[in-house]
Amino acid sequence: MELSGRRIWVVGASSGIGAALARELADRGARVAVSARRVSALQDVAAGRMAVVPVDITDAEAVRQAADRVVEELGGLDIVVLSAGYWKQLKDFDAESFQRHLDVNLSGMAHCLDAVIPRLRAAGAGVIVGIASVAGYRGLPGAEAYGATKAAQINLLEALRVRLRPDGIHVVTVCPGFVDTEMTDSNTFPMPFIISAPRAAQEIANGIERRATRVAFPWQMSWLARLAKLVPDNLWTRLLSRS
Ligand SMILES: NC(=O)c1ccc[n+]([C@@H]2O[C@H](COP(=O)([O-])OP(=O)(O)OC[C@H]3O[C@@H](n4cnc5c(N)ncnc54)[C@H](OP(=O)(O)O)[C@@H]3O)[C@@H](O)[C@H]2O)c1
Numbered sequence: 001m002e003l004s005g006r007r008i009w010v011v012g013a014s015s016g017i018g019a020a021l022a023r024e025l026a027d028r029g030a031r032v033a034v035s036a037r038r039v040s041a042l043q044d045v046a047a048g049r050m051a052v053v054p055v056d057i058t059d060a061e062a063v064r065q066a067a068d069r070v071v072e073e074l075g076g077l078d079i080v081v082l083s084a085g086y087w088k089q090l091k092d093f094d095a096e097s098f099q100r101h102l103d104v105n106l107s108g109m110a111h112c113l114d115a116v117i118p119r120l121r122a123a124g125a126g127v128i129v130g131i132a133s134v135a136g137y138r139g140l141p142g143a144e145a146y147g148a149t150k151a152a153q154i155n156l157l158e159a160l161r162v163r164l165r166p167d168g169i170h171v172v173t174v175c176p177g178f179v180d181t182e183m184t185d186s187n188t189f190p191m192p193f194i195i196s197a198p199r200a201a202q203e204i205a206n207g208i209e210r211r212a213t214r215v216a217f218p219w220q221m222s223w224l225a226r227l228a229k230l231v232p233d234n235l236w237t238r239l240l241s242r243s
Pocket residue numbers: 011012013014015016017018035036037038039041055056057058082083084085086087104108131132133134175176177178179180181182183184
């Protein structure tokens with residue numbers, strides 16, 4: 001799929017993977033709109049060559065209005081990238097933090113999907129790119145909330161891929177390993193095979209171009225995560241409770 005000339009909305013584009021991807025897509029000739037809450041950070045990313053549409057994705061009505069504005073600014077919509085996300089390491093299980101993960105990572109994604117699916121359906125074509133994580137593959141202590149929302153995103157995107165296929169809409173599930181962004185800045189644990197946000201953006205843009213179903217990177221982390229899925233539950237519990 002040629003990205004040049006495509007009208008692309010990147011949600012969660014004020015920093016990190018979303019910001020790098022917005023730049024990468026614009027460099028490949030796409031017409032890009034960027035959204036998140038921080039207006040000045042969005043303007044820096046846009047650098048005068050993208051439409052800036054601030055929104056808090058936890059507010060369903062605000063997301064609907066933002067989608068209207070994006071369509072107006074770009075003259076339509078071909079591709080949506082849902083990169084907004086929240087991560088906090090849990091020292092112990094904490095329902096308040098769990099709720100925040102649900103609000104941003106799950107309800108926020110649902111609000112965006114709700115706003116864009118009818119438009120893509122009406123156009124009879126489109127691509128939805130959801131940024132999940134390899135953290136959604138297995139339960140990891142400290143990431144109970146984040147991992148649960150990422151597992152749910154993987155499941156949600158898989159189900160939507162089937163449902164939306166007859167409408168000509170393709171769904172891409174992106175599962176990054178560690179990427180050097182604001183989100184990982186304060187992590188104190190080891191982050192093997194960590195890559196830069198621009199490198200992650202290239203992987204994702206390449207995945208969209210080849211209409212991939214799942215884009216997982218870097219390959220070392222992707223394979224480790226796949227292997228982890230094969231570990232029996234009891235062994236997984238023993239292995240992780242030792243660390
Ligand atoms: N970094 C990694 O190692 C890694 C690995 C796997 C998956 N991921 C996933 O990749 C995605 C991007 O993360 P990142 O690493 O690029 O982190 P990041 O730099 O912290 O970016 C997160 C983005 O989400 C936006 N956001 C957060 N809450 C929002 C809200 N309520 N409404 C609208 N936008 C909101 C932030 O913008 P504002 O604060 O301006 O709203 C920011 O643009 C996330 O879904 C994350 O889970 C990251």
